[in-house]
Structure formats: C-alpha cells, structure tokens
Amino acid sequence: MIRRLLHYSSADARRLLVTELVFIVGTAVLQGIAFLLLVPLLRALFLGDIDAARSWLTAVAAVGAGYVLTTWFASQIGMKASGAMLDSLLSRLGDRLVELPVAWFGADRSGLIAGVATQGAMFVSNMPYAILRQILIGFITPGTVLIGMYVFDWRLAVAMTVMVPVLMIGYRWLRNTIGRGDAVHAEAVADASNRVIEFARVQPALRTAGDGSIADRLVEDALQNQHRAYRGMLVTGGAGIATFAGLVQLSLTLLLVVGAYLAIGGTVDIATLIALLVLGARFNEPIVAAGDLGGGVAVARTTLDQLDRLAAVEALPEPVDPQAPAAWNIEFDDVTFGYGDTPVLRNLSFTAATGGMTAIVGPSGSGKTTITKLIARFYDPEAGTVSIGGVPLPELGTAVVEAAVAPVFQDVYLFDDTILNNVWLGNPELSREEVIAAATRARVDELADRLPGGWDARVGEGGSNLSGGERQRVSIARALLKDAPIVLLDEATAALDIGNEIAIGQAVDAIRSDRTLIVVAHRLQTIMTADQIIMLDGEGGIRETGTHLELLAAGGAYAHYWTERVDAAGWQLAHD
Numbered sequence: 001m002i003r004r005l006l007h008y009s010s011a012d013a014r015r016l017l018v019t020e021l022v023f024i025v026g027t028a029v030l031q032g033i034a035f036l037l038l039v040p041l042l043r044a045l046f047l048g049d050i051d052a053a054r055s056w057l058t059a060v061a062a063v064g065a066g067y068v069l070t071t072w073f074a075s076q077i078g079m080k081a082s083g084a085m086l087d088s089l090l091s092r093l094g095d096r097l098v099e100l101p102v103a104w105f106g107a108d109r110s111g112l113i114a115g116v117a118t119q120g121a122m123f124v125s126n127m128p129y130a131i132l133r134q135i136l137i138g139f140i141t142p143g144t145v146l147i148g149m150y151v152f153d154w155r156l157a158v159a160m161t162v163m164v165p166v167l168m169i170g171y172r173w174l175r176n177t178i179g180r181g182d183a184v185h186a187e188a189v190a191d192a193s194n195r196v197i198e199f200a201r202v203q204p205a206l207r208t209a210g211d212g213s214i215a216d217r218l219v220e221d222a223l224q225n226q227h228r229a230y231r232g233m234l235v236t237g238g239a240g241i242a243t244f245a246g247l248v249q250l251s252l253t254l255l256l257v258v259g260a261y262l263a264i265g266g267t268v269d270i271a272t273l274i275a276l277l278v279l280g281a282r283f284n285e286p287i288v289a290a291g292d293l294g295g296g297v298a299v300a301r302t303t304l305d306q307l308d309r310l311a312a313v314e315a316l317p318e319p320v321d322p323q324a325p326a327a328w329n330i331e332f333d334d335v336t337f338g339y340g341d342t343p344v345l346r347n348l349s350f351t352a353a354t355g356g357m358t359a360i361v362g363p364s365g366s367g368k369t370t371i372t373k374l375i376a377r378f379y380d381p382e383a384g385t386v387s388i389g390g391v392p393l394p395e396l397g398t399a400v401v402e403a404a405v406a407p408v409f410q411d412v413y414l415f416d417d418t419i420l421n422n423v424w425l426g427n428p429e430l431s432r433e434e435v436i437a438a439a440t441r442a443r444v445d446e447l448a449d450r451l452p453g454g455w456d457a458r459v460g461e462g463g464s465n466l467s468g469g470e471r472q473r474v475s476i477a478r479a480l481l482k483d484a485p486i487v488l489l490d491e492a493t494a495a496l497d498i499g500n501e502i503a504i505g506q507a508v509d510a511i512r513s514d515r516t517l518i519v520v521a522h523r524l525q526t527i528m529t530a531d532q533i534i535m536l537d538g539e540g541g542i543r544e545t546g547t548h549l550e551l552l553a554a555g556g557a558y559a560h561y562w563t564e565r566v567d568a569a570g571w572q573l574a575h576d
C-alpha cells in the first residue's frame with residue numbers, strides 16, 4: 001500500500017510521506033518501549049519498592065514525552081502529506097483524463113470519474129494522516145513489545161509469537177473481505193451515479209413518458225443494487241472486524257492460560273505475571289485499532305485499483321516528431337472501422353478537397369457521424385488510413401488534428417454561463433468585440449437580441465434555455481472563432497423552424513469560406529449547394545459520389561432520395 005501511495009505521489013507528497021513514515025516508526029517504537037517499561041514499574045509497585053518505582057516512572061515519563069513529541073510531528077507532517085497527496089492524485093487524474101482518447105468518455109464513465117475524483121481521492125489522501133499511522137503503529141508497537149517480552153519471559157513471548165501468524169492471516173483476510181465488498185460497492189455507486197445523472201438530464205422526456213418508464217426502472221434498479229452492495233459490505237465487513245477482534249482476544253486468552261500455568265508451577269512470581277499480562281493487553285490494543293482501520297485501507301485500495309485501470313487504458317499512438325500538414329484536403333483510403341465486431345464502414349475511400357464542402361448523406365446508422373469522428377481522431381480505423389494534407393492522422397498526432405479540426409456536433413454542450421462566454425471558448429485570446437463579430441456572423445446575435453441580458457444572458461445547464469438549432473449556432477460561432485482550417489458539421493436532424501433554418505444556413509455560409517467543410521447534411525439547402533455529395537449505401541460503403549446536379553442527372557439512388565426529401569418537405573410546408 002505504501003509503495004502504491006508513493007507511486008501516485010508528487011515529489012512533494014513523497015518527501016512528506018517518507019518523513020512522516022520515519023516519525024511514525026519512531027512513535028511506534030517509543031510507544032512499545034513505554035509499554036515495556038510498565039513491567040518493571042508495575043513490578044516495583046507490587047513489591048512496594050518505591051525507589052525503584054520512582055526511577056522507572058521517570059524513565060516511562062521520559063519515553064512518554066518523546067512519544068508525545070514524535071506523535072505531534074507525525075500528525076503535523078501527516079496532515080501536510082494528506083493535503084499534498086490529494087493535490088497529486090487530482091492532478092494525476094486530470095493529466096490522465098486529458099490523455100485518454102475522446103472515445104473512452106461515454107455517459108457510463110461520469111460516475112466512475114466522479115467517484116474517483118471525490119470520495120475515492122479523499123479516502124486515499126486520508127491514508128497518510130488518519131489510517132497509515134494507526135496501522136503502522138498497530139504492527140510496530142506490538143513488534144517492539146514482543147522483542148522486549150523475550151527479555152522478560154521467553155515462554156510468554158513464545159505464546160505471543162505463536163499468535164502472530166494467526167493474527168496476520170486474520171488481518172489479511174479481513175482486508176480482502178472488505179476490499180471485495182468495497183469493489184462491488186464502488187461499481188454499484190458508479191452505476192447509480194450514472195443513472196441518476198442521466199435521470200436528471202432527461203427529465204423533460206421522462207415527464208411525458210409518465211411513471212414506470214425505463215429510466216425510472218433503471219434508476220430504481222441501480223439504487224437498489226447500490227443499497228444491496230452497501231448492505232453486503234457492512235455485513236461482511238462487520239463480520240470480518242468481529243472475527244479479527246475474536247482472534248485478538250484469543251491471543252490474550254492464550255497468554256493468560258500460559259501465564260496461569262507458569263504461576264501455578266511457581267516459575268514466575270505473581271507481581272511479574274500481572275505486569276506481563278498488562279503488557280499483553282497493551283500488545284493487543286494497537287492491533288485491534290489497526291484491524292478496525294483495515295477496512296479503510298481496503299476502500300483506498302479500490303480507488304487505487306481504479307486509478308491503475310485508468311492508467312492502463314491505451315491511448316492512441318502519438319508520433320515522436322509530429323508532422324504539419326501542407327494542405328487541408330481529407331482522404332479516406334480503404335478505411336474499415338466498427339465499434340464492435342461488425343464494421344460500420346467497409347473499405348471506404350473518398351477525398352474531400354481543400355476549401356470545399358462535402359455533404360455526407362445516407363440512411364440512418366450508415367456511418368455518417370462515424371466518418372466525422374474518424375476525421376477528428378476520436379478513433380483510429382481498424383484498417384486503411386485517414387489523412388489530412390496527405391499525412392495519415394497517427395503521423396500528425398492528436399494535438400495537430402485537434403488544432404486543425406473544429407467539430408460542430410449535434411449534441412452541442414453549452415456551459416451554464418453567458419451566451420458570449422460560451423462562444424468565447426472557441427478562442428479565449430480574442431477581444432469581446434471580435435467574439436461578438438464572429439457570433440454575429442453565425443447569427444447568434446438574434447439570440448442576444450431576444451434574451452433578456454443580451455450577450456450576457458445565461459444559457460442554463462447544458463444550454464437548456466436554447467433550442468437545438470440555437471445551440472448549434474453557438475457551436476458554429478465557436479468554430480468560426482477557432483478559425484480551424486477544417487470544420488466538421490453534424491447538422492441537427494430535428495426539423496428546424498424557419499427562423500433557425502435561415503440562420504443556420506447563413507452560419508454555414510459564413511463558415512464554409514476558405515475552409516474544408518464536411519457536413520453530415522440534413523438540410524436540403526446544404527446538400528444542394530455542396531461541392532461534392534457522398535451518399536452512403538447503409539452497408540459500410542459509398543453508393544454514389546458527385547455534385548447535386550450530376551447525381552440528379554444520373555437518376556440513381558440519390559435522385560430518388562432527393563425527390564422523396566423534397567416531397568416530404570413540401571408536405572410539411574403544406575401542413576404548417
């Protein structure tokens with residue numbers, strides 16, 4: 001455990017932890033010596049030898065003073081070590097999270113991350129101050145007492161020694177039992193957190209679904225599961241602690257029996273025996289305290305295991321010497337990719353020219369969004385290459401790709417802040433005026449005019465005060481500000497009102513100049529004006545490629561798709 005704590009410590013936390021350990025060892029040895037000095041002291045008192053008792057009392061007082069001093073230092077340094085440990089755990093976690101591939105983050109990860117970053121990190125960082133000290137003292141003090149016991153009476157010392165492996169096995173078993181229970185509990189807590197977060201997010205949809213919806217059931221099941229896991233942990237943990245305390249009592253009983261036997265045999269005088277039995281009781285005290293805290297170690301271990309698993313998640317390969325692309329054309333060369341066993345894209349090849357707009361259309365689930373995710377390098381393909389400017393993405397590296405690409409996805413997340421600050425995120429270097437100018441080009445000015453507070457109106461959690469189309473306009477404004485040479489736009493599938501439809505059209509026009517734009521296109525206007533349309537076939541490949549006019553003239557699948565869409569739009573307009 002100490003090795004693992006040191007592994008996750010910053011240099012500062014490591015220095016404090018090692019210093020604290022030195023003081024803890026000093027504390028424990030001094031405590032052991034103080035206990036040992038009780039034997040001659042008590043013996044002298046029983047025998048009425050007041051002078052000797054006074055001398056031993058002075059010795060106990062001197063060792064006690066040393067003990068108090070080292071304890072004070074150990075606790076002060078321990079407190080600082082705990083603080084430094086918390087800092088280093090959180091910064092290690094933060095560093096790791098930004099390294100992980102974007103694809104790793106799904107809704108089911110929020111509970112895990114929240115659990116590790118809050119309760120888990122607190123538990124681990126509490127180790128140096130609150131737990132480690134007691135546990136080390138629980139082993140080192142009895143160890144010192146045991147060595148001293150051999151000096152006083154080897155037979156009682158042997159009786160104590162016999163119990164050491166039994167107590168060690170008991171302690172291990174206790175720790176493992178609580179550890180197993182806690183691992184199950186931590187998983188259940190993470191799952192319940194995910195469900196509750198999801199439940200809170202989708203409230204509007206749930207209100208219309210009424211009681212007993214799937215989400216209600218999932219939350220209820222997850223909470224019940226957590227409750228069961230917690231109860232299981234308490235029951236097994238409680239049983240473990242009680243069993244361990246029983247073993248400790250057994251060792252004391254053994255000492256009593258051996259002591260009584262020796263006293264009856266006359267090989268040890270009563271005064272010495274009583275003093276040694278008092279010592280035996282003291283021998284057990286720190287062990288019981290350590291046993292009680294064994295659960296704490298197990299819980300901290302669960303968090304360290306989770307951190308180990310996070311450390312083991314494979315990041316995408318990064319180049320030693322990242323290249324810079326000379327152009328911004330995008331090329332898919334024989335790309336095959338899937339999320340599971342079945343490929344979503346099969347041997348897919350196409351080129352999107354620098355500065356042009358490519359519209360991707362096709363049936364639902366045909367892989368349109370997946371193509372944009374591969375360009376943003378959320379994933380690497382299983383086979384084939386995706387390149388920008390002729391350089392495969394793994395040779396550019398994630399940082400270069402992230403700088404070159406501005407994604408505008410459908411599920412735009414806005415922070416619970418002002419409209420302007422949400423756009424500003426795209427490029428924090430720019431002035432307020434420059435941000436407003438870019439936001440105006442993406443037609444966000446209409447929102448600022450409408451909402452009380454203007455540019456400083458708050459958008460609510462996740463942008464809940466805005467419609468889907470409005471959120472997407474804010475996201476387009478961010479992309480405009482970022483001024484990346486490639487923009488990926490996943491157009492909102494939801495039908496837009498006429499105001500949003502026109503505004504999004506103007507925002508897309510603003511963004512397309514001088515940029516390579518890949519659009520998962522749903523608006524007829526976007527599709528019609530694209531430089532190239534790629535129509536996916538729904539089986540992982542491309543059915544047709546060309547301009548709107550070329551494909552219409554070909555009279556194939558696209559022409560059919562277009563006629564249907566136009567008819568549907570006409571039907572919709574006729575009924576509005």
Ligand SMILES: Nc1ncnc2c1ncn2[C@@H]1O[C@H](COP(=O)(O)OP(=O)(O)OP(=O)(O)O)[C@@H](O)[C@H]1O
Pocket residue numbers: 339340344362363364365366367368369370371520
């Ligand atoms: N993270 C994921 N994990 C597992 N499967 C996924 C994931 N994302 C997408 N898929 C699956 O991959 C397939 C293609 O999804 P994709 O979102 O690329 O399709 P799409 O053409 O954009 O669909 P739509 O038009 O409905 O948005 C779908 O079957 C989808 O269920």
